[in-house]
Amino acid sequence: MTAMVFENAKVALEHEVIDGWVAVVDGKIAEHGTGRPPERGVDLNGDYLVPGLVELHTDHLEAHVVPRPKVMWHLVAAVVAFDAQIAASGITTVFDSLRVGSDIDSRSLGPQIHNLTGAINDARARGLLRADHRLHLRCELCAPDVVDATRQMLAANRVELISLMDHTPGARQFRDIEKWKTYYGGKSGLSDSALEGMVGERLALHAANHDRHRAELVELAKANKIALASHDDTTLDHVEGSMADGISIAEFPTTFEAAAASHQHGIGVLMGAPNLVRGGSHSGNVAAEDLAHEGLLDLMSSDYVPSSLLMGAFELARRIDGIDLAAALRTVTVNPARATGLDDRGLIAPGFKADLVRVHLAGDLPVVREVYRDGQRIL
Numbered sequence: 001m002t003a004m005v006f007e008n009a010k011v012a013l014e015h016e017v018i019d020g021w022v023a024v025v026d027g028k029i030a031e032h033g034t035g036r037p038p039e040r041g042v043d044l045n046g047d048y049l050v051p052g053l054v055e056l057h058t059d060h061l062e063a064h065v066v067p068r069p070k071v072m073w074h075l076v077a078a079v080v081a082f083d084a085q086i087a088a089s090g091i092t093t094v095f096d097s098l099r100v101g102s103d104i105d106s107r108s109l110g111p112q113i114h115n116l117t118g119a120i121n122d123a124r125a126r127g128l129l130r131a132d133h134r135l136h137l138r139c140e141l142c143a144p145d146v147v148d149a150t151r152q153m154l155a156a157n158r159v160e161l162i163s164l165m166d167h168t169p170g171a172r173q174f175r176d177i178e179k180w181k182t183y184y185g186g187k188s189g190l191s192d193s194a195l196e197g198m199v200g201e202r203l204a205l206h207a208a209n210h211d212r213h214r215a216e217l218v219e220l221a222k223a224n225k226i227a228l229a230s231h232d233d234t235t236l237d238h239v240e241g242s243m244a245d246g247i248s249i250a251e252f253p254t255t256f257e258a259a260a261a262s263h264q265h266g267i268g269v270l271m272g273a274p275n276l277v278r279g280g281s282h283s284g285n286v287a288a289e290d291l292a293h294e295g296l297l298d299l300m301s302s303d304y305v306p307s308s309l310l311m312g313a314f315e316l317a318r319r320i321d322g323i324d325l326a327a328a329l330r331t332v333t334v335n336p337a338r339a340t341g342l343d344d345r346g347l348i349a350p351g352f353k354a355d356l357v358r359v360h361l362a363g364d365l366p367v368v369r370e371v372y373r374d375g376q377r378i379l
């Protein structure tokens, strides 16, 4: 039996933050209490002790794999470097989100995706990773090859989350076609007429593939017991579609009405922590902070900045009356864990995994000092 005690900490429990201690035995939380512990432990000097964060949708792995356009880095080295950044952000469980289906308006890894998941599996098997890595497939519904590519990924990997995306100009995130042209035109530098041509092509792919592919992917997820997320829901019709398809998470709803309907029907509303930290959506959609004010923000994801997840939780508590730190931390710990069926983590409570983060507050900025997974120090 290996035991350790943390004392003199602000311990974030499910519904309150206490000044006290936590005891860990054999990788699990054994006990916690206020004041001094029965046995002396590691003195945290008044820092916070919070549950390890659970990240559902990180876009950051690709930045390590392709650090410059057309430059592919050593895959295991990229995964290990990415993992270190994830752990240093206080994240102990991460769903690496990888794009499946070739999408004409975004750089995709193509067949390299298989080498990348191979590298993740390899690094995990060799004990090189600090965090617990799981796989999230982001399926671009209208891509001609999305269903085949998903089947191939399922055959070779354990997949635990699938999100259904539709980035057709005129739909969802790009309800306003001009917004798509600005976004993609800026990224690609293409002329107006070339963009017009692409809009036509994308609309044709939507008409040919969207409904059929969505039905096939929902069936695949159900058959393999994989949690499903919708993406960029905009209208009540989208939310009704989610309910019909057994979707449990609404990633980045773009309107207040879609977020409210999802939340009311028990679909976890997930917003980007960068949106919360920056005070708005970079693409002009509904602000995470406005949803939080109305009690509609259930989950956060670090999206493209790993360290935003912990910052987002502390900012949420600081900015929103009625959301205390315990409640804010639930959006990045137990709520995402439960939404994906992980009932063994996300809370400092007896029996839960001892995934713990020591956080020092420097002014308003939370700084990660130490990270433990299953009671073992990983950072």
Ligand SMILES: [Fe+2]
Pocket (backbone or CB within 6 Å): 165, 167, 173, 231, 232
């Ligand atoms: Fe999107």
